[in-house]
Amino acid sequence: MTAQMVVESWKKLRHRPRGAASEIPTIATGVESGFGPVRLATGERGQPRLLLPLNQGEAFPRGFDTVGLVLRDVTLTLDGSRRRFIDLICVMEELDSVFADVAAEILERVGGGKSCVAACTSSIADFAALLKAAGDEAVTPEKVVGLVGELTFLQSLLVASPAAWENWQGADADRHDFRSGSMSVEVKTSTRVGSPHVTISSHDQLFEPVGGLLFLRHYCMEKVAGGAITVATLAADIMTRVSSPLKFREKLAAMGCGDPAAAEWNTLRFELQAVSTYRVVEGFPRITRASFPGGVLPVGIDKVRYRLDLSAAAAFVLAPDEEAQFIGMFLACQ
Numbered sequence: 001m002t003a004q005m006v007v008e009s010w011k012k013l014r015h016r017p018r019g020a021a022s023e024i025p026t027i028a029t030g031v032e033s034g035f036g037p038v039r040l041a042t043g044e045r046g047q048p049r050l051l052l053p054l055n056q057g058e059a060f061p062r063g064f065d066t067v068g069l070v071l072r073d074v075t076l077t078l079d080g081s082r083r084r085f086i087d088l089i090c091v092m093e094e095l096d097s098v099f100a101d102v103a104a105e106i107l108e109r110v111g112g113g114k115s116c117v118a119a120c121t122s123s124i125a126d127f128a129a130l131l132k133a134a135g136d137e138a139v140t141p142e143k144v145v146g147l148v149g150e151l152t153f154l155q156s157l158l159v160a161s162p163a164a165w166e167n168w169q170g171a172d173a174d175r176h177d178f179r180s181g182s183m184s185v186e187v188k189t190s191t192r193v194g195s196p197h198v199t200i201s202s203h204d205q206l207f208e209p210v211g212g213l214l215f216l217r218h219y220c221m222e223k224v225a226g227g228a229i230t231v232a233t234l235a236a237d238i239m240t241r242v243s244s245p246l247k248f249r250e251k252l253a254a255m256g257c258g259d260p261a262a263a264e265w266n267t268l269r270f271e272l273q274a275v276s277t278y279r280v281v282e283g284f285p286r287i288t289r290a291s292f293p294g295g296v297l298p299v300g301i302d303k304v305r306y307r308l309d310l311s312a313a314a315a316f317v318l319a320p321d322e323e324a325q326f327i328g329m330f331l332a333c334q
Contacts, residue, residue, distance in 0.1 A: 001029050001030070001031065001104060001107050002104055003097075003100040003101045003103070003104040004100075005104075006040065006048075006100045006103050006104050006107075007096075007097075007100045009027045009029075009040045010040060010042055010048045010100075011302055012027065013025050013026070013027060013040065013041060013042045014042055014046050014297070014302050014303070015296060015297060015299070015302075024041050024076060025041065025042070026039040026040065026041045026051060026078065027039060027040045027041075029107055031107045031110050031111045032110075032111075033052065033053045033110055033115075033116050034053075034115075035053035035054065035055055035083075035116075036053040036083060037053070038050065038051065038052055038053065038106075038107060038110055038116070039051040039078075039085075040103070041087075043089060044175035044204060045175060045201065045202045045204065045205065046202060046302065046303055047089055047090055047091060048089070048090045048096060048099055048100070048103070049087060049088065049089045049090075050086075050087075050088040050103045050106065051076070051085040051086070051087055051088075052085055052086040052088065052106070052110070052116035052117075052119075052120055053083065053084070053085055053116060054073075054084045054085060054086055054116060054117070055084070056084055058084075058117065059117070060073040060086065060117075061086065061117050061120055061121045068090060068091060068092035068094075068095040068099075068131055068138070068256050069088060069089065069090055069091065069095075069099070069102075069124070069131070069254075070087075070088075070089045070091055070254045071086060071087070071088055071089075071120075072086075072087040072089070073086065073087075074087045086116060086117070086120055088103075088106075088120065091254065091255065091256075092138050092255075092256055094138035095131060095138070098127065098130055098131055101127065102123055102124065102127045102131075105123045105126070105127070106119045106120055106123045109122065109123060138256065139256070139264040139265060141267075141268060143256075144231060144265060144266075144267070144268050145189050145191055145221065145268070146187075146189060147231055147255065147257060147265070148189060148221060148229060148230070148231060148234065148268075148270060149187045149188065149189030149217075149219045149221070150168065150170075150177055150178075150187050151231065151234040151235065151238060152187075152189075152219055152221075152229070152234065152272070153177075153178065153185065153187050153217055153219075154168050154178075154238060155234060155237060155238055155241070156327055157178075157327060157330070157331065158238060158241040158242060159241070159327075160327055160328065160331055161331050162241055162242060162243040163243045164331065165238075165242045165243070165244065165247060165248050165251070166247075167179060167180045167330075167331075168251060170251035170252075170254060170255055175204055175205065175207070175209075176205070176209070176214065178330070179209070180330050180331060180332075180333040181212070181333035182209060182211055182212030182213065182333060183209075183212055183213045183214075183215070183329075183330055183333040184208070184209050184212060184213070184214045184215070185214075185215050185216075185217050185330060186205060186206065186214065186215070186216050186217070186280075187216075187217045187219070188200075188216060188217070188218050188219070189218070189219045189220075189221055190218070190219075190220055190221070191220075191221055191222065191223050191270070192220075193220060193222050193273050194220075195220070196309050196310040196311040197307050197308065197309055197310070198218060198307070198308050198310060199305065199306070199307055199308075200286070200287070200305065200306050200307075200308050201305055202303055202304065202305065203287050203288060203289060203291070203292075203297065203303070203304040204288060204289060206280050206284070206286040206287070206288065206308075207286075207288040207289070207290075208280060208281070213279075214279075214280040214281075215277055215278060215279060215280060215318075215326075215330075216277070216278040216280050217275070217276075217277050218275065218276050218277070218278065218310060219272065219274075219275050220272075220273040220274040220275070221270035221271070221272055221273065222270060222271050222273050223268055223269070223270060224269055224270060224271045225269065226269065227269035227270045227271045228269070228271065229269065229270040229271060229272060230265075230266045230268070230269050230270070231257065231260050231265040231266055232260050232261045232265070232266050234260075235252065235260035235261075236260075236261075275323075276310075276317050276318070276323070277317065277318045277322075277323055277326055278310070278313050278316045278317050278318070279316045279318070280316070281316065283315075283316075284313055284316050285308060285309070285312045285313055286308070287304055287306060
């Protein structure tokens with residue numbers, strides 16, 4: 001299976017409706033591992049995934065750099081049965097084309113007789129320089145602003161609970177940035193003072209969890225030359241509060257921020273100007289799968305990215321007393 005065939009398969013998967021919560025849409029590649037076929041899948045935000053079958057007692061690969069990629073040891077329900085996989089996910093859109101090459105190489109090596117673990121680790125090692133170069137180029141102002149917003153919210157959670165880093169989904173391919181039980185929070189950050197506009201990166205980003213609640217947390221950060229808020233200052237403060245600094249650093253690294261003090265992540269400095277929180281419920285201005293006939297995106301459309309004007313959502317903003325209780329309410333849902 002070539003890299004182009006892999007890309008086409010991911011496109012097809014993005015058009016398939018999701019099934020039950022324990023089921024995910026996959027395509028069998030035809031490459032046999034000895035424990036079943038290697039499969040292609042996509043995350044809730046359309047992230048490309050490669051599922052490599054593992055034996056139940058087989059050691060999971062650890063201890064190597066995966067800039068822009070996340071490896072998870074998962075057991076999934078497929079065709080009614082539970083199966084264990086290496087779930088390899090690309091979490092940086094800028095790396096999608098490189099990841100397709102990595103996936104094609106892994107498939108070739110598994111097809112040639114290598115184990116899934118050996119094929120995965122050797123292919124990532126061989127592509128490491130290319131992944132790192134592409135990842136370094138991907139540190140855009142937009143990514144810096146997004147990370148600053150997420151770290152700011154995480155910092156506020158840690159004041160109440162040192163274990164709150166576990167609520168940060170980070171690069172774990174979840175649909176929302178933070179989750180506590182049945183409650184999710186999506187964080188958006190804008191840098192123009194007074195601007196009510198935020199970018200929604202997918203058609204499912206503002207779809208609430210099944211049976212749960214979704215909130216949108218909006219930060220307005222003004223870019224200031226001598227501002228006190230940077231990725232480095234936030235990360236340093238969080239490291240003193242978090243119950244597991246190592247796990248926090250792993251989450252940062254999985255997002256492509258291996259060194260939060262690196263110059264490329266700290267070219268911008270900010271001051272917090274305003275914060276507001278919105279209930280995302282029926283009537284909130286948004287696009288979801290339900291916005292399209294049959295709950296399926298039009299043929300030829302892989303992803304919907306749109307700009308949301310929060311001034312149209314004023315009726316959904318939390319009152320000051322509700323805002324003051326919001327953090328406690330979120331953590332209490334665990």
